[in-house]
């Protein structure tokens with residue numbers, strides 16, 4: 382359904398003497414209709430940048446994005462807008478994506494105003510009521526401003542806005558990380574129920590491996606801008622040394638502190654400096670190797 386090929390994002394330094402940042406490095410990613418792909422990796426490894434590339438919120442430095450066979454990177458104007466409504470995001474901090482001057486109802490209806498070919502007037506009002514019911518908000522709460530709702534209620538409002546145009550893909554960028562545990566559970570439950578209703582695909586970004594494992598049909602693990610391993614059940618049966626490391630370290634489900642501070646040897650595997658199994662051939666970046674339900678970017682992975 383959506384596919385990124387060779388996606389790369391390099392941020393240029395904003396002051397002299399600073400290095401450029403390769404936030405996403407030659408990533409191939411594919412999400413099928415209706416599936417849930419969970420994306421895990423340490424802070425700063427490029428998860429959010431990858432999701433913003435897929436939505437074309439930022440342009441890739443290199444690479445292409447295909448949505449239902451169409452090359453998004455080549456679309457412009459009206460054509461791009463009509464594809465964009467099929468791709469929505471639920472961000473980590475709902476308050477930063479809601480205009481503080483707008484009521485919740487006005488924010489939820491924003492997509493209908495952006496896409497004038499959708500709903501108006503009475504129909505829009507009826508749809509607003511339906512969306513509020515779906516996400517578990519009261520009409521009275523929708524008349525309030527963002528500062529008058531709790532974090533969980535704000536996230537419900539953002540979800541209502543994201544599903545208003547019935548997207549094919551919903552990207553959830555750590556949507557519960559700012560919420561308390563019981564609210565987290567109810568928001569995850571809501572997202573999965575809505576996914577079933579709408580039949581949309583989910584790209585779910587999380588630091589929580591337990592959650593990634595529980596809700597993902599497949600999981601992708603990122604390290605230093607690259608997807609190093611991807612597939613079904615990889616957190617149970619990890620292969621890549623980085624996946625092995627993160628799955629063996631934590632009982633709590635959170636990832637270990639950032640390891641991304643080291644300087645990469647140009648051309649080498651991104652995990653070279655940290656890898657306990659490195660050999661001389663790892664001085665050359667490995668290709669992704671596919672075997673059965675798994676893809677691994679490691680020279681030592683032999684699919685036999």
Ligand SMILES: Nc1ncnc2c1ncn2[C@@H]1O[C@H](COP(=O)(O)OP(=O)(O)OP(=O)(O)O)[C@@H](O)[C@H]1O
Pocket residue numbers: 392402403404422423424425426427428429430431
């Ligand atoms: N607009 C930008 N300009 C410059 N550098 C950026 C920009 N956006 C992201 N980066 C850098 O790109 C790298 C990847 O950032 P990104 O936010 O994608 O990581 P992440 O894995 O989502 O992290 P987290 O889990 O903490 O949200 C980081 O080094 C970050 O500082």
